Amino acid sequence: MPPRWKVTPSRRESEYRYLDDRYTLAANAMLYSTVVTGLWFFQLLYRADWPWLQPVAIAWTAILALNALWVMLVARYPGLTEKTGSDLVSKEELSSQEEG
Numbered sequence: 629m630p631p632r633w634k635v636t637p638s639r640r641e642s643e644y645r646y647l648d649d650r651y652t653l654a655a656n657a658m659l660y661s662t663v664v665t666g667l668w669f670f671q672l673l674y675r676a677d678w679p680w681l682q683p684v685a686i687a688w689t690a691i692l693a694l695n696a697l698w699v700m701l702v703a704r705y706p707g708l709t710e711k712t713g714s715d716l717v718s719k720e721e722l723s724s725q726e727e728g
Contacts, residue, residue: 642705649699660692 637644664685671678 642707645703646705646708649703653695653699656692656695660688664688 631647633644639645639648667678667681667685670676671681
């Protein structure tokens with residue numbers, strides 16, 4: 629279940645960008661697996677000769693891999709200090725928890 633935001637979220641907030649990037653990556657991976665697997669299935673089912681299928685699948689795989697590398701390794705979310713599962717803790721929340 630998605631988190632509930634106190635205000636309307638924007639891409640300027642680190643917590644929202646973090647979740648949005650990962651949700652987008654997951655949606656892209658699901659679309660990729662559905663389409664590419666379906667295309668290979670129908671090529672085998674109809675015993676068709678689709679020479680364009682392998683380059684399309686390889687190119688899409690490369691794009692998805694670059695997207696995953698960017699989201700998992702390169703993207704930085706300032707203000708976000710700890711990530712534990714689905715719990716995101718900002719610097720402000722962390723300091724208020726330490727004080728209280």
